[in-house]
Structure formats: structure tokens, C-alpha cells
Amino acid sequence: xxxxxxxxxxxxxxxxxxxxxxxxxxxxxxxPEKLETVRIEIEEDGGSVSTHVSDIxxxxxxxxxxxxxxxxxGRIDGLVNNAGGQYRAAIKDITTKGFEAxxxxxxxxxxxxxxxxxxxxMAEHGGSIVNMIADIWHGWPHFSHSAAARGGMFTLTExxxxxxxxxxxxxxxxxxxxxxxxxxxxxDAKDTEFIQKGVSPHIPLQRFGTESEVSSAxxxxxxxxxxxxxxxxxxxxxxxxNARRGWWELQPAENNTPFNGFHRASEPAILAAAHQGExx
Ligand SMILES: CCCCCCCCCCC/C=C/C(=O)SCCNC(=O)CCNC(=O)[C@H](O)C(C)(C)COP(=O)(O)OP(=O)(O)OC[C@H]1O[C@@H](n2cnc3c(N)ncnc32)[C@H](O)[C@@H]1OP(=O)(O)O
Ligand SMILES: NC(=O)C1=CN([C@@H]2O[C@H](COP(=O)(O)OP(=O)(O)OC[C@H]3O[C@@H](n4cnc5c(N)ncnc54)[C@H](OP(=O)(O)O)[C@@H]3O)[C@@H](O)[C@H]2O)C=CC1
Numbered sequence: 001x002x003x004x005x006x007x008x009x010x011x012x013x014x015x016x017x018x019x020x021x022x023x024x025x026x027x028x029x030x031x032p033e034k035l036e037t038v039r040i041e042i043e044e045d046g047g048s049v050s051t052h053v054s055d056i057x058x059x060x061x062x063x064x065x066x067x068x069x070x071x072x073x074g075r076i077d078g079l080v081n082n083a084g085g086q087y088r089a090a091i092k093d094i095t096t097k098g099f100e101a102x103x104x105x106x107x108x109x110x111x112x113x114x115x116x117x118x119x120x121x122m123a124e125h126g127g128s129i130v131n132m133i134a135d136i137w138h139g140w141p142h143f144s145h146s147a148a149a150r151g152g153m154f155t156l157t158e159x160x161x162x163x164x165x166x167x168x169x170x171x172x173x174x175x176x177x178x179x180x181x182x183x184x185x186x187x188d189a190k191d192t193e194f195i196q197k198g199v200s201p202h203i204p205l206q207r208f209g210t211e212s213e214v215s216s217a218x219x220x221x222x223x224x225x226x227x228x229x230x231x232x233x234x235x236x237x238x239x240x241x242n243a244r245r246g247w248w249e250l251q252p253a254e255n256n257t258p259f260n261g262f263h264r265a266s267e268p269a270i271l272a273a274a275h276q277g278e279x280x
Contacts, residue, residue, distance in 0.1 A: 177237025
């Protein structure tokens, strides 16, 4: 199994889970120290893991990495195309270089990894691919570059599912909403506070998701339990895209209580925090 972005967050969690199920896991990322830390963790737990330093946007390195994994481990049964990320910016402030950096990180890079895994192994032997996207439905203001890229990855997944089906390759996507992963550490303190106080009350399940809640969707899609599922997207978002403005005000009074540490958005302090966030 290959997990890109396996050195932290959701990728690290999925790598642990896959290794605990008996897979050899090849984790890919740019930072060798992060990969090494996860390698030690997995080996301490008795798992089998290898580390591969590669920027998913660099097609020569990606092609060589996939070839190395096949040479050293003999097969690739699954790909978790998880590496990615973005920074917060309004459209008016995004430079072309910044836009392209995010699109290359979240669309072109994933495309390169998927194509190489398919061409070098899965076309002949079958397999399963999970592409990570995000809660981008109806747009993602202040993360528009990432939404554009993930929307592309969503339809790339659907196209690949059909093209690869005859080779016995299933391709699906997972769309996390707000997940309390180590990835949130990359945002500054003000953004994190706003995300926690301002965003959670708008999620029907009233909390952020966990890395393991995303990881379990990934592992399910890779497993034989999902053998008739291809071209699909599993949302792991606490119902966030289904919430309509003001929905919480219509809840019965007995539901309008603190839940998982958060009060509903009608609480003045939370509204103020959310409003502050909107102004920045
Ligand atoms: C706060 C409001 C909240 C609203 C509600 C949201 C709900 C929250 C839920 C959060 C959901 C998402 C979570 C996650 O995805 S977690 C994963 C987070 N991890 C990361 O994002 C890390 C990976 N990110 C990156 O590596 C970079 O952001 C990037 C994708 C851009 C790739 O970086 P790279 O190293 O290749 O690129 P450069 O650093 O060389 O930069 C190239 C140009 O990109 C522009 N840029 C990059 N960073 C920034 C920045 N922080 N601010 C502005 N511009 C940036 C810039 O133009 C760079 O060119 P220059 O270097 O010439 O300036
Ligand atoms: N947490 C959340 O709420 C959400 C997360 N997501 C997405 O889920 C995925 C995992 O995120 P999460 O675990 O939270 O965040 P992390 O920042 O912890 O994980 C992202 C991983 O991707 C790797 N990575 C980033 N860019 C590249 C690249 N160009 N080449 C190789 N590796 C790269 C990073 O490793 P390194 O620095 O070593 O390169 C890092 O390990 C990402 O695609 C993220 O955007 C989507 C929606 C919500």
C-alpha cells in the first residue's frame, strides 16, 4: 500500500491502520524527518513500512519512487493519494504562482502519482485507489485555489474509475470536512481559534472529525468490503454541507444545549468570534 503524505495527520493514521491490518505500507512525503518518525512508530508496533522522500509534483521522482516500491516490495495493491494542502487567501490576493502551487499540490501531483501507479502496476494487476479531496461543495471561499483543484480531483476520480474498471482497478474519493488533524497546526493561532469556535457550531454533529474517522473511510474503500464501489465519494464531514443557514435555531429547545464542549452558534461569544474571523 502506498500512502502519500504518510508522515503526518490523516496519512500517518491511515498508514498505521493499514500496517496493523498486515499490509506493507510505503509512506511518501517531502520531509524525511516526519517519515522517519512514522517509520519508527509503525515498526515499534510490529508493522512493515518503508519511507520514500518525494514531492508529488515532481514527475521524474514520482516515477522513480513507484518503480522502487515495485522492485523492493513486489506489488502495489492500494494507493492512498492523500498528500496536499493549501493556505488561506482571498481570490483577490492569490498570485498566479500561489494558485499554481496549490493546484499542483492538490490536482496535478495526485494525477501524476495515480497515473504512475496505474501504468507501472495496476493496469496489469488491478488494485484500489483513494483520492483525498475536501468539503468543496458549493465552493470554499478563502480556499478557492484548493477548491478548484479538489473539484478537478473529484471528476478525475470519476473519469479514472470508468477508464480503469476493465483492469480491475477501483477509484474513489474521500472528502473530509473539518478534521482535527495535525494539518491544522499549519494555520496561525487566530485562524485555528476561529476554526474551532466559529466553524464547529455550524456542523450538524457539532464537532470536528478525527484522523481515525477519515482513515476508516479510506480503509473501507480499499478493502474487499467495497468491491462494488467505484467512482464514488465518501463524505466525512459531520453533515456540514447539508446544514442550511439558521438550521440550529429550528432545533427543539432541548437540543439547544452545549454538545461536545461547544455551544450552538446562537451563543453571543461564538457569534462574536465567528464575526471577527469573517472580518479578517
Ligand atoms: C480560517 C478560516 C476558516 C474557514 C473554515 C475552514 C474550515 C477549516 C477546515 C480546514 C480544512 C483543511 C485542512 C487541511 O487541508 S489541513 C492540511 C494543511 N497542510 C498544509 O496546507 C501544508 C501544505 N501546504 C503547503 O505546502 C503550501 O500551502 C503550498 C500548497 C502552497 C505548497 O507550498 P510550496 O512549498 O510548494 O510553495 P511555496 O512555499 O514555494 O509557495 C509558492 C507560492 O505560493 C504562495 N504561497 C504559499 N504559501 C503562502 C501563504 N501562506 N500565504 C500566501 N501565499 C502563499 C506564494 O505565492 C508563493 O510564492 P512566493 O514564494 O514567490 O511568494
Ligand atoms: N484536516 C482537514 O480538516 C482536512 C484535510 N484535507 C486534506 O487531507 C489531506 C491530509 O491532510 P492532513 O493530514 O489534515 O494534513 P497534513 O498537513 O498533516 O498532511 C499533509 C501531508 O501531505 C504531505 N505533502 C504536502 N504536499 C506534498 C507534496 N507536494 N509532495 C509530497 N507530500 C506532500 C505533507 O508532508 P511533507 O510536509 O513531508 O511533504 C503532509 O504529510 C490533505 O490533502 C489535506 O489538504 C482535506 C479536507 C480537510
